[in-house]
Amino acid sequence: MTLQTMTFIVVGATFALYIGIAIWSRAATTGEFYVAGKGIHPVANGMATAADWMSAASFISMAGLIAFLGYDASVYLMGWTGGYVLLALLLAPYLRKFGKFTVPEFIGERFYSKSARLVAVICLIVASVTYVIGQMKGVGVAFGRFLEVPFEVGVLVGMAIVFFYAVLGGMKGITYTQIAQYCVLIFAYTIPAIFIALNLTGNPIPQLGLGSEMADGSGVHLLDRLDQVIMDLGFPAYTAQKGSTLNISLLTLSLMIGTAGLPHVIVRFFTVPKVSDARSSAGWALVFIAILYTTAPAVGAMARLNLMQTIQTGEIGSPAGNLVYADRPEWFKNWETTGLLQFEDKNGDGRIQYYNDGNADFAAKAESYGWKGNEMTKVDRDIMVLANPEIANLPNWVIALVAAGGLAAALSTAAGLLLAIASAISHDVVKGMVAPNISEKGELLASRIAMAGAILVAGYLGMNPPGFAAQVVALAFGLAAGSIFPALMMGIFNKNINREGAIAGMLAGLLSTLVYIFWFKGWFFVPGTEMAANTPDNWFMGISPESFGAVGALLNFVTATLVSKVTAAPPEHIQHLVEDIRVPKGAAAAVDH
Amino acid sequence: MTEQQLSRQAYWKRNLRLMAGCLAVWFVVSYLFGIILVDQLNAISIGGYNLGFWFAQQGSMYTFVVLIFFYAWRMNKLDREFDVHED
Numbered sequence: 001m002t003l004q005t006m007t008f009i010v011v012g013a014t015f016a017l018y019i020g021i022a023i024w025s026r027a028a029t030t031g032e033f034y035v036a037g038k039g040i041h042p043v044a045n046g047m048a049t050a051a052d053w054m055s056a057a058s059f060i061s062m063a064g065l066i067a068f069l070g071y072d073a074s075v076y077l078m079g080w081t082g083g084y085v086l087l088a089l090l091l092a093p094y095l096r097k098f099g100k101f102t103v104p105e106f107i108g109e110r111f112y113s114k115s116a117r118l119v120a121v122i123c124l125i126v127a128s129v130t131y132v133i134g135q136m137k138g139v140g141v142a143f144g145r146f147l148e149v150p151f152e153v154g155v156l157v158g159m160a161i162v163f164f165y166a167v168l169g170g171m172k173g174i175t176y177t178q179i180a181q182y183c184v185l186i187f188a189y190t191i192p193a194i195f196i197a198l199n200l201t202g203n204p205i206p207q208l209g210l211g212s213e214m215a216d217g218s219g220v221h222l223l224d225r226l227d228q229v230i231m232d233l234g235f236p237a238y239t240a241q242k243g244s245t246l247n248i249s250l251l252t253l254s255l256m257i258g259t260a261g262l263p264h265v266i267v268r269f270f271t272v273p274k275v276s277d278a279r280s281s282a283g284w285a286l287v288f289i290a291i292l293y294t295t296a297p298a299v300g301a302m303a304r305l306n307l308m309q310t311i312q313t314g315e316i317g318s319p320a321g322n323l324v325y326a327d328r329p330e331w332f333k334n335w336e337t338t339g340l341l342q343f344e345d346k347n348g349d350g351r352i353q354y355y356n357d358g359n360a361d362f363a364a365k366a367e368s369y370g371w372k373g374n375e376m377t378k379v380d381r382d383i384m385v386l387a388n389p390e391i392a393n394l395p396n397w398v399i400a401l402v403a404a405g406g407l408a409a410a411l412s413t414a415a416g417l418l419l420a421i422a423s424a425i426s427h428d429v430v431k432g433m434v435a436p437n438i439s440e441k442g443e444l445l446a447s448r449i450a451m452a453g454a455i456l457v458a459g460y461l462g463m464n465p466p467g468f469a470a471q472v473v474a475l476a477f478g479l480a481a482g483s484i485f486p487a488l489m490m491g492i493f494n495k496n497i498n499r500e501g502a503i504a505g506m507l508a509g510l511l512s513t514l515v516y517i518f519w520f521k522g523w524f525f526v527p528g529t530e531m532a533a534n535t536p537d538n539w540f541m542g543i544s545p546e547s548f549g550a551v552g553a554l555l556n557f558v559t560a561t562l563v564s565k566v567t568a569a570p571p572e573h574i575q576h577l578v579e580d581i582r583v584p585k586g587a588a589a590a591v592d593h
Numbered sequence: 594m595t596e597q598q599l600s601r602q603a604y605w606k607r608n609l610r611l612m613a614g615c616l617a618v619w620f621v622v623s624y625l626f627g628i629i630l631v632d633q634l635n636a637i638s639i640g641g642y643n644l645g646f647w648f649a650q651q652g653s654m655y656t657f658v659v660l661i662f663f664y665a666w667r668m669n670k671l672d673r674e675f676d677v678h679e680d
Contacts, residue, residue, distance in 0.1 A: 074649035078623045081654045085619050088661040089612050207651060211640040221641030239646040241631050249628050274679050276669055283661035290654045297650040582605055583677040
């Protein structure tokens, strides 16, 4: 059977499964549509949260990022997992006790203000829409590479599948599909990793393999070998810190509080039956996420080592030490045809030289070998995960599984984001502001229409991504970190924060973060409008735009505290509300509207 | 202040103390061991891992998982002690 047929069968089978789940789990009430009737077991919710959280970027791009950045990519590993500690300790149990449907709803009630709720809705929609574009693009790309289907058709098929289970089942349908999607994506990720770890180190557990000795009998540890191989070719050491400590710390913090403040993640903890379940469910979510996130460093390091050793086959500088281009392996050719791997024989010797020609010392040495510059003109980071099964010579069904896994990661995250957008529109805007007297049936219809509309907008933007699509991660995390997380935290932990303080704080966090990002990346990401080049010399205290969310959060906290001090204290019933959400008892009573 | 209010205040104080302890560990394994002291810890190696690198790409995440379950377990006990647990 050809690889393409096999891929069609595996991807088709997973899609049939998702549709089957959709039909079985239709939502009948708004409670089921928004929060799955609050009846999801904490372990099941943990699994669904893991799929919700791990996007196309986590599945496809993260290991590649680690492979090329080495230690400095740790910010993503720690940032995107450490946020769950904050979520479990600071937010999830209290928001679950509050017992409503959306994040803006909490902000609106706690700060007794429709304006506060509206600011939260705007932050939520901007963060979620920018995020969902990347997922839709991921679906199109996965289809294009594995099934040779045009990009637009890929996005359309993805939209149709999400439409089916998200519109029919709402949160209920999404939750059960996400559980299935988690299983698909985690198998697809770990199986190739196990084979590669076994191959290189003889240890089948990638997390242990990364710290093991090479299987070639040399007695050298894998990471030491990797450091040596890449440093010999002029690249910086893999395991050493390269960025500034302040910027790395702030980026990690921004990613952590951004993670804890992303509404599509928070709302997953509204679906469990009890407050104590919300605490443990965050732990389960992190278990399921950590299975992939602790495997990724092994995949990254091993794939980088494989790539380097494939090309630099012998001694550096000896004419026969480099791979003859005509003898390159099959996977090399496959990825060349996609344009993600590019070779240019600069010195005309028919062999491949891959080294860091940006390193002046090594470039001089390379010239004495007769090398005329780095000949691997393009090595796309995403290849590291996608080509893994081919590099390890795994059977076709594993490659097909990787395609299904990438699609599962993108679709599950897209569905979670779309639900957050749809419920903000139908629950916070339509029911909360425009038509408070709408019947439950009417609201359910409104939420389905909002969901359908959100899918169409996301699909359109996925096919016609605005030029700034690559910058959206900074924006989504910056907004969540600078505006949403501090507002939620102060709402729970500080009874003195009032309406004026919360609104001023959110605006301070939001605007400072936006201005800082736009300053270096162009106003609304329009090229050429940036006020200063995006380089470390221009950054305020060396803080990159991606790291600024933590500073925005600090400004939010300070502003809210100061403004609350000079304006009237929150009314009595708000003080009681805060006291009430701090204890688990009586959560059931708070459930119904 | 009623007796219930006093007891809930005490419950909240205990919760905050537990939380502060957990967040201290959270800070130490990621920011301190994984970022600030990474060069110093990299001088020590455990198996084939430099210790600082291990904390940054493995150890911090394992600790996070343990921390959340530890907090959930202690809070369940605290909820019962102060009779604020559900059902």
